[in-house]
Amino acid sequence: xxxxxxxxxxxxxxxxxxxxxxxxxxxxxxxxxxxxxxxxxxxxxxxxxxxxxxxxxxxxxxxxxxxxxxxxxxxxxxxxxxxxxxxxxxxxxxxxxxxxxxxxxxxxxxxxxxxxxxxxxxxxxxxxxxxxxxxxxxxxxxxxxxxxxxxxxxxxxxxxxxxxxxxxxxxxxxxxxxxxx
Amino acid sequence: xxxxxxxxxxxxxxxxxxxxxxxxxxxxxxxxxxxxxxxxxxxxxxxxxxxxxxxxxxxxxxxxxxxxxxxxxxxxxxxxxxxxxxxxxxxxxxxxxxxxxxxxxxxxx
Numbered sequence: 260x261x262x263x264x265x266x267x268x269x270x271x272x273x274x275x276x277x278x279x280x281x282x283x284x285x286x287x288x289x290x291x292x293x294x295x296x297x298x299x300x301x302x303x304x305x306x307x308x309x310x311x312x313x314x315x316x317x318x319x320x321x322x323x324x325x326x327x328x329x330x331x332x333x334x335x336x337x338x339x340x341x342x343x344x345x346x347x348x349x350x351x352x353x354x355x356x357x358x359x360x361x362x363x364x365x366x367x368x369x370x371x372x373x374x375x376x377x378x379x380x381x382x383x384x385x386x387x388x389x390x391x392x393x394x395x396x397x398x399x400x401x402x403x404x405x406x407x408x409x410x411x412x413x414x415x416x417x418x419x420x421x422x423x424x425x426x427x428x429x430x431x432x433x434x435x436x437x438x439x440x
Numbered sequence: 441x442x443x444x445x446x447x448x449x450x451x452x453x454x455x456x457x458x459x460x461x462x463x464x465x466x467x468x469x470x471x472x473x474x475x476x477x478x479x480x481x482x483x484x485x486x487x488x489x490x491x492x493x494x495x496x497x498x499x500x501x502x503x504x505x506x507x508x509x510x511x512x513x514x515x516x517x518x519x520x521x522x523x524x525x526x527x528x529x530x531x532x533x534x535x536x537x538x539x540x541x542x543x544x545x546x547x548x549x
Contacts, residue, residue, distance in 0.1 A: 260470050269495050270547045278492035287547065293487065305470065310480030312537040314525075318487075320545070330545075375488040377481075379472040384530070394519045398543045437469065 261438035263378035265321060265414070266291040290321040290414075290431055292401055293373045296338045297382040298309040306371070312436050316390050321414075325402030328387040330368065334399060335389045335408065341353040343367035343387065351391070361397055370407060380435060381408045408410065411437050447470075479538065486512060486540040494544065502544040509540045 268291055270283045292327040297305060317334050335342060344350070348365045355361075366389045371382040383406040390396040400406060403414075417430040445505055474510065489512045499507065505517045508528045515532055518524035521541060528539050 261472050262470075266491050268491060268545075271497070272547050289545070291491070307474060307480075309475070309477040310537075311474075311476070311483055312485060313540050314536050316540075318542045319468050333519070336522075338541075349456075373474070375484060377474045377476055377484060379474050381472065407517070438472075 260434055260436045261380050262434040263372055263374035263380050265431040265433055266375060266378060267431070269428060290428055291318050292433065294319050294401065295371045295373055296341060297371050298404055299369045300342065303381050305382070311373065319399040320405060321403040322400040323403045325400060326404045327402050328368070328385045328405050328407065329397045329400045330387045330389050331396050331399060332390050332392040332411050337430050356397065361393055362391040364391070375428065380387045380433060381438060382408070393406055411435070471509050482511070483538060483540055486510065490540070490542050499544045503546050506541050506543050510538060
């Protein structure tokens with residue numbers, strides 16, 4: 260079974276109790292995954308030989324509420340020729356985000372994943388909103404219900420003791436039981 | 441296609457040295473672990489460093505921007521990933537494939 264460790268980023272947010280006005284700092288956690296563009300013609304067992312081409316690697320939030328993956332223009336544009344653009348879907352779609360009109364093109368993208376301990380997960384397809392150029396476009400995210408997570412791939416939370424919970428970040432793994440040696 | 445799924449023992453290594461810390465079952469030899477060279481390992485260390493510094497709150501000034509890191513140093517930041525890469529290549533001389541970049545997001549609202 261192939262697997263890799265998801266990365267956790269934590270930020271503190273201030274929260275004000277409505278009644279008392281007391282301000283407390285609450286940690287918010289986000290799961291991140293390192294993704295890597297893979298040419299669609301590559302074999303499924305393709306992997307980098309000695310180093311990661313950082314042009315091809317990008318960090319994405321694992322978005323539990325998203326069916327689609329988001330890839331900003333500057334991230335996907337160098338690899339536009341490796342993305343499948345379905346002919347039946349308009350080249351320009353518009354979505355309103357926080358009062359801003361953002362345009363995108365849906366693309367089928369082959370992505371592999373890598374963690375900080377050099378674990379690699381073989382490429383899989385995902386369907387992505389490839390944003391047209393816009394400085395306010397959404398940051399990279401990988402939709403949890405996108406095809407990337409199909410075929411029995413699963414997220415798993417490692418159990419931790421109460422002591423761990425106070426000292427360590429939550430530990431999450433992406434596993435692919437269909438990958439057998 | 442099935443032959444593409446067949447493991448080659450030289451392509452897979454065990455998870456030795458990367459055993460999870462808190463007891464999750466280890467699938468062991470089926471993990472795909474890259475055999476990176478020194479440059480590749482250094483870039484991986486930069487990625488981990490970005491997460492550590494982010495979690496310490498040290499990147500708050502870069503929210504809403506991409507940062508570029510080589511050798512655990514922030515070499516630049518910009519809303520445009522393309523402009524950032526071009527600037528670092530032009531001024532620092534690092535090859536594009538070595539410059540680790542990451543988007544520093546705003547807090548969750």
